[in-house]
Amino acid sequence: MDLSQFPPLNTPTRILLGPGPSTADPRILRAMATPLLGHLDPAFLQLMDRIQDLLRFTFETQNPFTLAVPGTGMAAMETAVANLVEPGDTVLVCSSGFFSLRIAEIARRNGGQVSVLQRPWGEVFTAEEVQAALEQTPAQIVGIVQAETSTGVLQPLDEIARVVHAQGGLLIADAVTSLGGVPVRVDAVGIDACYSCSQKCLGCPPGASPITFSPRAVEKINARSAPPPDWYLDAALLSRYWGSERAYHHTAPITMMYALYEGLRIAAEEGLEARFARHRQNAALLYGGLEALGLSLFVPAAIRLPSLTTVRIPAGVDDLTVRKRLLSEYNIEIGGGLGDLKGKIWRVGLMGFSSRPEYVVMLLGALQKLI
Amino acid sequence: MDLSQFPPLNTPTRILLGPGPSTADPRILRAMATPLLGHLDPAFLQLMDRIQDLLRFTFETQNPFTLAVPGTGMAAMETAVANLVEPGDTVLVCSSGFFSLRIAEIARRNGGQVSVLQRPWGEVFTAEEVQAALEQTPAQIVGIVQAETSTGVLQPLDEIARVVHAQGGLLIADAVTSLGGVPVRVDAVGIDACYSCSQKCLGCPPGASPITFSPRAVEKINARSAPPPDWYLDAALLSRYWGSERAYHHTAPITMMYALYEGLRIAAEEGLEARFARHRQNAALLYGGLEALGLSLFVPAAIRLPSLTTVRIPAGVDDLTVRKRLLSEYNIEIGGGLGDLKGKIWRVGLMGFSSRPEYVVMLLGALQKLI
Numbered sequence: 055m056d057l058s059q060f061p062p063l064n065t066p067t068r069i070l071l072g073p074g075p076s077t078a079d080p081r082i083l084r085a086m087a088t089p090l091l092g093h094l095d096p097a098f099l100q101l102m103d104r105i106q107d108l109l110r111f112t113f114e115t116q117n118p119f120t121l122a123v124p125g126t127g128m129a130a131m132e133t134a135v136a137n138l139v140e141p142g143d144t145v146l147v148c149s150s151g152f153f154s155l156r157i158a159e160i161a162r163r164n165g166g167q168v169s170v171l172q173r174p175w176g177e178v179f180t181a182e183e184v185q186a187a188l189e190q191t192p193a194q195i196v197g198i199v200q201a202e203t204s205t206g207v208l209q210p211l212d213e214i215a216r217v218v219h220a221q222g223g224l225l226i227a228d229a230v231t232s233l234g235g236v237p238v239r240v241d242a243v244g245i246d247a248c249y250s251c252s253q254k255c256l257g258c259p260p261g262a263s264p265i266t267f268s269p270r271a272v273e274k275i276n277a278r279s280a281p282p283p284d285w286y287l288d289a290a291l292l293s294r295y296w297g298s299e300r301a302y303h304h305t306a307p308i309t310m311m312y313a314l315y316e317g318l319r320i321a322a323e324e325g326l327e328a329r330f331a332r333h334r335q336n337a338a339l340l341y342g343g344l345e346a347l348g349l350s351l352f353v354p355a356a357i358r359l360p361s362l363t364t365v366r367i368p369a370g371v372d373d374l375t376v377r378k379r380l381l382s383e384y385n386i387e388i389g390g391g392l393g394d395l396k397g398k399i400w401r402v403g404l405m406g407f408s409s410r411p412e413y414v415v416m417l418l419g420a421l422q423k424l425i
Numbered sequence: 426m427d428l429s430q431f432p433p434l435n436t437p438t439r440i441l442l443g444p445g446p447s448t449a450d451p452r453i454l455r456a457m458a459t460p461l462l463g464h465l466d467p468a469f470l471q472l473m474d475r476i477q478d479l480l481r482f483t484f485e486t487q488n489p490f491t492l493a494v495p496g497t498g499m500a501a502m503e504t505a506v507a508n509l510v511e512p513g514d515t516v517l518v519c520s521s522g523f524f525s526l527r528i529a530e531i532a533r534r535n536g537g538q539v540s541v542l543q544r545p546w547g548e549v550f551t552a553e554e555v556q557a558a559l560e561q562t563p564a565q566i567v568g569i570v571q572a573e574t575s576t577g578v579l580q581p582l583d584e585i586a587r588v589v590h591a592q593g594g595l596l597i598a599d600a601v602t603s604l605g606g607v608p609v610r611v612d613a614v615g616i617d618a619c620y621s622c623s624q625k626c627l628g629c630p631p632g633a634s635p636i637t638f639s640p641r642a643v644e645k646i647n648a649r650s651a652p653p654p655d656w657y658l659d660a661a662l663l664s665r666y667w668g669s670e671r672a673y674h675h676t677a678p679i680t681m682m683y684a685l686y687e688g689l690r691i692a693a694e695e696g697l698e699a700r701f702a703r704h705r706q707n708a709a710l711l712y713g714g715l716e717a718l719g720l721s722l723f724v725p726a727a728i729r730l731p732s733l734t735t736v737r738i739p740a741g742v743d744d745l746t747v748r749k750r751l752l753s754e755y756n757i758e759i760g761g762g763l764g765d766l767k768g769k770i771w772r773v774g775l776m777g778f779s780s781r782p783e784y785v786v787m788l789l790g791a792l793q794k795l796i
Contacts, residue, residue, distance in 0.1 A: 055482055060475055060690050063683055065468050067460050074676060075461050083458045086680065089438050090449050090630055092758045097436050104431055111426055124632070125496045125657060128675040132657045156656070163654045253676060259461055261495070261632050261678035283534045283654035285527070286496060286503045302763075304499040305445060305624060307632035309457065310678070312434055319431050387463045392673075 071417055072389035073203045073362060073401045075253035075260050076408035082258050085316035086309050093306040101315055102296060108318035112233060113248060113266050115240035120266040121296040122314055124307050127230045127251030129287060130263035132160050134226050134247040136282045137275050137289040138195055141165025146193035148179045152204035152392045153228055157197040176205045178357050181213035188221045195224050201232035204392045206353050206364035215244035224271055233264060234321050235333040235361040235405055246271040255361055257406030258317040262310035333360040336409045343418040352399050363402045373397045376424050384420040442788055443760035444574045444733060444772045446624035446631050447779035453629050456687035457680050464677040472686055473667060479689035483604060484619060484637050486611035491637040492667040493685055495678050498601045498622030500658060501634035503531050505597050505618040507653045508646050508660040509566055512536025517564035519550045523575035523763045524599055528568040547576045549728050552584030559592045566595050572603035575763045577724050577735035586615035595642055604635060605692050606704040606732040606776050617642040626732055628777030629688040633681035704731040707780045714789040723770050734773045744768045747795050755791040
């Protein structure tokens, strides 16, 4: 074994302004140096209770079933979809971006009869469209992305939730890029399964992912004729560990729970409204700066997601060259486009700790040199 | 929001001598304070390559498919079982402890036709028994636990692997409580799917879990007629991210990868043989001390797992009282029994950083006061 090939960790210090992870709050990194507790230690169980309370505060929900899944954001998406969708269930996925395709894929893998309501990437759905789609092909479950990380669109959900409920359906909403930075308001909107991640607007490293199910969603899960194929993300088993029974299911990612607790505390200290306002203000600063550089934003102002801005790459500018130079010369990470938007847009995340005016002017200054 | 309910993290400092997590090496906790990289940052991709090399060293394998699953140990078990078992596949599970039951459960959830070769908890299987079972009910996949965390038994695998291969089968072996502390020798033994965790003999926090598949196992996965229901733990998708394609699948748990890298470096610096010897020596110190206290060990010496010792609770001593006092008065965590062994045995883990003579004498001193 040639140990010289494995030097001590000595990574460059990046400013993370891509689609996630965002730069972790230094307070959170310090909290993660806390020595481990066992996953059934009374002190850890108390921490889990507090995390649940803080998650309910952040999701703005009273749902008893509110916890953190032991994986990254895609694990939370799978927890929502795989537990709600039984073989033969009808599912409507509203798709106008990359992540809705994944909801559809996971629903299919779990035996769902999936129909897709399609719109071009970067657009939003109206409640009327969803209603018409449901009247044509009824669905027990409707999946939609509130904060589409691939396009930078914020999908309004209030009216759609009413339509879905009027048809007796359950609404799954992806809040991976919104929770903690953009209002999610689970109970006010009426979302039945809502999930997110730790590494975006909550400013933590990735590895523990918030999820909440409404009582109606829990009823559907409890009425399943068989458990889901997925054991690690089985909602019933997760809830027996997070609930009063404390039944051993998995070893919790202890350090990630420390991180999540500190991230949620920071959000509660700042206050949700102040936090949403900060995300909007720094996004506005970015919009103005990008336009002053002669760039055009991909999404109309009315449906822009404050946490993630998409901007068209100007003609004659090479996507990869600019992103590589941003990273190597300025240590700034931004994201490229996914799917058909590859090479056409950049994605700039201003999330959690990364939503800071100093980072906005830093990025604008670097872009000015590079394009 | 009453913030006073959510004070800064102020946890007791425990000595973790239970079935896991073990006490994290302070070097690893420090490495985790490193600022985040993006999951597609060239510096992070280089780290992933190095982690793969170190995992191959630790598993003692040349398997190209060797990586860390973005979840805790049970996620790695599910990755092994859910990817190898297709609906209708025949599976034999050798069961003499708690964790083999989980292999069987996950295989069933994935449509496997599962037969169980049963032995009382705390015993091992002979190759002849496995051969006889396979002759009676052939199986494409055989699942067995090398290091049974519920009983403290080390299951010899060399002969069993030969028998399984002679019948054309694939061998899944659970090394959750052995990797990095007890020889696993994936290639020499001929294990086709072997998985572990970060939080036991590797001395890291839980949250990223090693797995390796042999080329024959990868062939079986590639020949699946449909992908597994489990999307997050789909081996094909995981390998496209860890391989040269670097296709985005999930956001890696960055900080956990820092931890795993540091933990694997520490293991490589110490050397595997020296590490195994340390685990054996500290276990022997514990055996002697427990016997000197008049306690009797649950597992015969020949099949004892050095990383996890099980000891009978003496008549008249209350399990929970002793464990609670150990925790509250001495900050020492040990484990209780699972299943039928509840109240009958204690489980003492000496794993990774926790395998230290000072911890052994500390525990013995405390037990002397309490029993």
